[in-house]
Amino acid sequence: MQETGKIKLGISIGDLNGIGCEVVLKTFEDSRMLDFCTPVIFASNKTISHQKTDLGFEINYNGIHEASKAIDGKINVVNVWKETPVINFGEPTPESGKYAIQSLKAAVAALKNDEIDVLVTAPINKNNIQADDFKFPGHTDYLAQELEGESLMFMVADGLRVGLLTDHVAVKDVAASITPQLIRSKITTISNSLKMDFGIRKPKIALLGINPHSGDNGVIGKEDDEVLKPVIKEMSEKGHLVFGPYSADSFFGSDNYKNFDAILAAYHDQGLIPFKTLSFGKGVNFTAGLNKVRTSPDHGTAYEIAGKGKADHSSFKEAVFMAIQIFKNRQEYKELVANPLKKHKLKRQS
Incomplete structure (x- = not known):
């Protein structure tokens, strides 16, 4: 030991x-x-x-x-x-x-x-x-x-940290897999990890939308309005600094990710494509929450x-x-x- x-x-x-x-x-x-x-x-x-x-x-x-x-x-x-x-x-x-x-x-x-x-x-x-x-x-x-513990796939490189709501799940099954209970669990896990594993006292967490443009107020899908937003509001009221959902297509290109201690992506490629583009060769896959x-x-x-x-x-x-x-x-x-x-x-x- x-x-x-x-x-x-x-x-x-x-x-x-x-x-x-x-x-x-x-x-x-x-x-x-x-x-x-x-x-x-x-x-x-x-x-x-x-x-x-x-x-x-x-x-x-x-x-x-x-x-x-x-x-x-x-x-x-x-x-x-x-x-x-x-x-x-x-x-x-x-x-x-x-x-x-x-x-x-x-x-x-x-x-x-x-x-x-x-x-x-x-x-x-x-x-x-x-x-x-x-x-x-x-x-x-x-x-x-x-x-x-409750595991979370957490990709980390320097100041960029990307967690996943769903990891090895087929794209066709992603929306159905994202439940209020799952979102609460992942937000809690990522918040605890940022405090315990990375020494961040009051972590700020961003959630990416499930649908393009976070559903455009229900025009492209209702999951963001009906599933993500209520849980984000609930967790915020409990003291978590959690924000979103943000439209994934512009979130990284606009450097908005730099305003947060971690980003919680809805599914595997939504989080890993920008992560590996920005940090390939320097990134680490950390299994948080265990x-x-x-x-x-x-x-x-x-x-x-x-x-x-x-x-x-x-x-x-x-x-x-x-x-x-x-x-x-x-x-x-x-x-x-x-x-x-x-x-x-x-x-x-x-």
């Missing part, structure tokens, strides 16, 4: 035929990263050895059988499997999906048992991970089942460049730093909540 050393940062290796292993190794090829955390990779000695040879890395690591045995100052590899997976860079295979899930399950188990402090997940393929014992569209849904910290890079498996040494590890590195910072922010927040006098003293000093 972190109390007895550096933050133990667990890493699920992702799809072995994608760029996951490459961005992990590139990140920790810089030995200075070991000053910030103790990396614990869930894979196997043979797998990491073959990957680093294929990709041309000169990296030493410490093989262990359980995360609790990780050593500070070293790259630790938990041996999740004994066999040697066949690597076919650029090709999503059932085998690469199987090992991606084995790595993820082992890492989440260690996270739940406090053998690691935070988790950073390398990219998986949503198709080849499907199995009899794993029927989830992605990391977020699985983590929501395994960890306590009792444990999980981040990931804002890109996928990138099969087209896998095995070629061309992958940019910037986003994965940002995910590592963000996981560390959020973990520290949560500890500080807990201390302030537990010790109101300290909180009062800090306010007087500021």
Whole structure:
């Protein structure tokens, strides 16, 4: 645990035929990263050895059988499997999906048992991970089942933070999925996360409309007037600084997003297209609202460049730093909540 050393940062290796292993190794090829955390990779000695040879890395690591045995100052590899997976860079295979899930399950188990402090997940393929014992569209849904809390997909880069009302939901099902209860839950989750994870005392949150032009007063759809607006009014009366709904087509281009601490988009592409346009390569996917910290890079498996040494590890590195910072922010927040006098003293000093 972190109390007895550096933050133990667990890493699920992702799809072995994608760029996951490459961005992990590139990140920790810089030995200075070991000053910030103790990396614990869930894979196997043979797998990491073959990957680093294929990709041309000169990296030493410490093989262990359980995360609790990780050593500070070293790259630790938990041996999740004994066999040697066949690597076919650029090709999503059932085998690469199987090992991606084995790595993820082992890492989440260690996270739940406090053998690691935070988790950073390398990219998986949503198709080849499907199995009899794993029927989830992605990391977020699985983590929501395994960890306590109300999960929120939260894309973060510098001062830009975009959360989603609905994430992996078909567009045809979006409007029906957005209920007053869901909106209340997501506003509460994003507000709590901004306070606890990012240190923002009075967060301002903007909601984007469900329909084009937020429905144009019911001409293009009634969901914004009948579902979003009443809940925004209700939550505002309860003390939340929440505003909208704003027309999504001009919200980012006009720089209006800079006036808010976070934006809550109605559905996946409405939020992620502008987010990735503004911050690609620097963005981080953070699963807010859970009792444990999980981040990931804002890109996928990138099969087209896998095995070629061309992958940019910037986003994965940002995910590592963000996981560390959020973990520290949560500890500080807990201390302030537990010790109101300290909180009062800090306010007087500021």
